[in-house]
Amino acid sequence: MFTDSQLKKILISQKAFAKKEIEDFLEKAQEKNVGLAEYLQANKLINEERLYQLAADYFKVPYIDLDDKNLHKEALFVIPETIAQTHKIVAFNKTDKELEVATLDPQDIEMFEFLKKKHNLQIKVYLTAPSSISMALKAYRHGLKAEFGQMEHKKTKADEDEKDGKGLKKLAEDLPVIRVVDTLLEYAIIEGASDIHIEPLEKEIMVRYRIDGILRNVMTLPKSIHAGVVARIKIIANLKLDEHRLPQDGRFKIATQEYKVSFRVSIIPTFDGEKVVMRLLNEKFQLLDLGELGLQPKALAIIKINIKKPHGMILVTGPTGSGKTTTLYTILNILNTPKVNISTIEDPIEYRMPHVNQSQVNPKIGFTFANGLRAFLRQDPDIIMVGEIRDKETAEIAVHAAMTGHLVLSTLHTNDAVTTLPRLHDMGIPSFLISTTTNVIVAQRLVRKICKKCVESYNLAKQDIEELEKQLDLKSILTTLEQEGVINQKKQTINSLLFYRGKGCKECNFSGYKGRVGIYEILEITSDIGELISKRVTTDQLKEAAEKQGMLTILEDGFIKAKQGVTTIEEVLRVSKE
Secondary structure (H helix, E strand, O other): OOOHHHHHHHHHHOOOOOHHHHHHHHHHHHHOOOOHHHHHHHOOOOOHHHHHHHHHHHHOOOEOOHHHOOOOHHHHOOOOHHHHHHHOEEEEEEOOOEEEEEEOOOOOHHHHHHHHHHHOOEEEEEEOOHHHHHHHHHHHHHHHHHHHHHHHHHHHHHHHOOOOOHHHHHHHOOHHHHHHHHHHHHHHHHHOOOEEEEEEOOOEEEEEEEEOOEEEEEEEEEHHHHHHHHHHHHHHOOOOOOOOOOOEEEEEEEEOOOOEEEEEEEEEEEOOEEEEEEEEEEOOOOOOOHHHHOOOHHHHHHHHHHHOOOOEEEEEEOOOOOOHHHHHHHHHHHHOOOOOOEEEEEOOOOOOOOOOEEEEOEHHHOEOHHHHHHHHHHHOOOEEEEOOOOOHHHHHHHHHHHHOOOEEEEEEOOOOOOOHHHHHHHOOOOHHHHHHHEEEEEEEEEEEEEOOOOEEEEEOOHHHHHHHHHHOOHHHHHHHHHHOOOOOOOOOOHHHOEEEEEOOOHHHOOOOEEEEEEEEEEEEOOHHHHHHHHOOOOHHHHHHHHHHOOOOOHHHHHHHHHHOOOOOHHHHHHHHOO
16 A cells, blocks of 8 residues: 555656645545545545556556456465565466566565565566455465365374374475465564464464564464474474473574574473474674664763773673673674683573684583583683573672683673672672672663654653653653753753654554664662672662762663654653563
């Protein structure tokens, strides 16, 4: 579907109506709160087919009506259903050299290039109408329905077979099962998902992707396909086919010219069947520069100073999925020079780094964080990264290493920077050791970024301000915004400030967000803070002292980014409550 502004250009260019008429139509459409295309068709000023024929002439591509075409399954399934649904694109004819596709967006160059590289075919693009695409998408349902029916019969036969996995293996080799699993994996990579959830319900299977930290429903599959899908994933992840009562973990890799992605597979038994979660790790991941993480200038300067220190601890804290590993790898990438020996102990190794000795923990054989760390100290390391400090033993060895001339990088699960200190104390680390070995603590969250293609500004409504005042100290936040130079005018009120949000567009899947960035709280352990730690003062007293020396809280950093148009207030509140 075209936007009103695009449609206006098309109609003027193709001389379908006079410019003044189009402006009148647009005004009336806005009054009725409908799109220009909907208004024109509802008032019989132009029919859908004619409208899209004009658009095809404007974009210099041929028009096609798919109602007249007999859609062959071989061509149709070249583009997986989920991609066809999202991108409104259908393949209707395929030869040895060419793939003919019908689309609603002739400017979706990225998708055409993807299809060209994947299938090694020239792509011939046709424009079609929305009703035509809808009809074509129904053909997927009819095609798969027949195949799923056959699978139901095969599943029953597999259930009756010997319980040695042979029946399930046959089921996993069925073409529809292979197609469904390939589609799930391929689409997840294209959409930039970090996780795939395949959840069995009583009568169906729900498939969800985590994109930019938020789970989204992607498709619903018939329950009859569940055994085949799980069996297929078990085969490619090298897991036991006939084990349904115990959790299983595995991994596999998909590599093409465009991407190289590792999948970590976790399967657990639930009441309605086995649930599968796959974690995607892009091995072609481009390491960020410190400046690209989203740190404020003062915080960035503190990090740069502390990573140059030859020994001590740099700790990154936050909940699961808050970007801690990315921050650690970014710091490691800066420290990674031929002059130093770097060793890491991780669970799992998420990204491969050249010239870094990376080890994977394996508790089954006794290779834990503590044992790995102890072994590293015998190999003359300069810098050590410990995936996570989980217990007293690991904490003690890490502190000992930091005290004896090593730079130690690690993560902990705490809500903010200040509470990391009592957490270490709870693990049995003496206060004087915490204060003398810890250099800096980084607490962080990830917020979704506003989509640049559909960003708009707005002022907070009175009701929104009242709601915020119940949760936050808005006066304090305004003072921080002024001190950080984000707002210039003194005595500016919250209702006069412009904030930003995304309207929602095709580019961001109508969510208003695309990509993520960090919001941070950087606690530098200065001599003053170190003295307070040694005295074992309360967390509130530590926080007050940290803020006096200029520490921005996660919430304050989030509001700065919301005012700068990077994210929204809603996002900041959502993640800062974790």
